[in-house]
Amino acid sequence: MGGPLIGAALLLALAAPVRPFQLPTANHALFDKGGEERFFVGTVGKPWTTGTFGCVRSGGWQMHEGLDIRCLQRDKHGEPTDPVLATADGTVVYLSTRPSLSNYGKYLVVRHQVEGLEIYSLYAHLSEFQRDLKPGDPVKAGQPVAVMGRTTNTREAISKDRAHVHFELNLLASDRFAGWFKKTFPGQRDDHGEWNGQNLLGIDPRAILLAEREQGPKFSLLGFLQGQTELCRVLVRKTSFPWLKRYGALVQPNPRAEKEGVVGYEVALNFNGVAFELIPRAASEVKGKAKFQLLSVNEAEYHKNPARRLVAKAGNHWELTSHGLNLLELLTY
Numbered sequence: 393m394g395g396p397l398i399g400a401a402l403l404l405a406l407a408a409p410v411r412p413f414q415l416p417t418a419n420h421a422l423f424d425k426g427g428e429e430r431f432f433v434g435t436v437g438k439p440w441t442t443g444t445f446g447c448v449r450s451g452g453w454q455m456h457e458g459l460d461i462r463c464l465q466r467d468k469h470g471e472p473t474d475p476v477l478a479t480a481d482g483t484v485v486y487l488s489t490r491p492s493l494s495n496y497g498k499y500l501v502v503r504h505q506v507e508g509l510e511i512y513s514l515y516a517h518l519s520e521f522q523r524d525l526k527p528g529d530p531v532k533a534g535q536p537v538a539v540m541g542r543t544t545n546t547r548e549a550i551s552k553d554r555a556h557v558h559f560e561l562n563l564l565a566s567d568r569f570a571g572w573f574k575k576t577f578p579g580q581r582d583d584h585g586e587w588n589g590q591n592l593l594g595i596d597p598r599a600i601l602l603a604e605r606e607q608g609p610k611f612s613l614l615g616f617l618q619g620q621t622e623l624c625r626v627l628v629r630k631t632s633f634p635w636l637k638r639y640g641a642l643v644q645p646n647p648r649a650e651k652e653g654v655v656g657y658e659v660a661l662n663f664n665g666v667a668f669e670l671i672p673r674a675a676s677e678v679k680g681k682a683k684f685q686l687l688s689v690n691e692a693e694y695h696k697n698p699a700r701r702l703v704a705k706a707g708n709h710w711e712l713t714s715h716g717l718n719l720l721e722l723l724t725y
């Protein structure tokens with residue numbers, strides 16, 4: 393009897409749904425029907441939707457790059473005490489310990505490898521980190537890494553009733569961020585090196601967590617990224633940049649370019665600037681010599697999600713804005 397039973401248990405374990413990401417606190421109301429009010433914290437006087445990811449603030453013109461997850465546990469002074477948990481197995485890469493240096497307050501960044509893709513989770517407004525936690529430390533999914541708090545450097549403090557963890561899942565734009573920042577914003581301070589929020593391109597953690605739950609073992613992060621809605625398509629006259637390696641799985645084959653020689657990449661961007669499809673192009677396939685050439689714009693998506701202002705309409709044609717050009721400079725730096 394023992395043999396087959398153990399075999400069956402092993403098979404079950406192997407077939408168990410693999411969910412690469414987990415909720416970062418004990419608040420699981422995201423998964424309850426109608427549980428949004430108990431899960432998200434909106435901005436002052438605004439509905440819970442302003443605590444979700446996307447163009448959800450200032451009438452759609454301000455981006456919120458993560459989820460603001462409501463606190464469940466408080467001390468006798470009403471301060472949040474929820475343990476903050478690693479969303480997946482990974483490695484700690486950054487602890488920002490001085491709240492005055494960021495609107496994230498004290499924050500933590502963890503690197504994960506999922507299906508060969510590098511994803512960075514970020515946890516912000518923390519009160520403290522798990523004791524002795526430092527960059528390089530491995531963490532396990534669900535492991536406590538910090539305690540929820542209300543730290544921030546913004547003029548307006550986070551009130552006790554709005555206590556939350558700000559949780560992000562990101563792709564890393566470039567490991568040459570510090571150099572790019574110095575060149576692009578001379579004289580400005582970058583206190584966080586490549587762990588500056590500008591270098592982290594957020595994807596929607598809520599959509600990922602819900603898709604994982606719905607699709608079970610069929611969920612694929614690569615599929616999720618490839619399924620992003622296109623905001624625009626750009627030709628970049630660059631053939632070597634970190635994104636191509638870090639997110640090589642997003643590069644599509646093109647035998648013609650491989651045969652004739654690659655002169656650049658056609659890049660599809662979602663509304664938040666995530667390059668989710670890259671196609672190598674040969675000289676015979678491209679026109680013009682511009683470093684960055686806007687090929688097309690999905691107007692419906694622009695009207696739905698405009699906050700990043702990557703493109704704009706000038707008269708009756710579309711162009712890349714300074715924000716769009718900055719993003720492309722960073723992605724290809």
Ligand SMILES: [Zn+2]
Pocket residue numbers: 456458459460558559
């Ligand atoms: Zn937030």
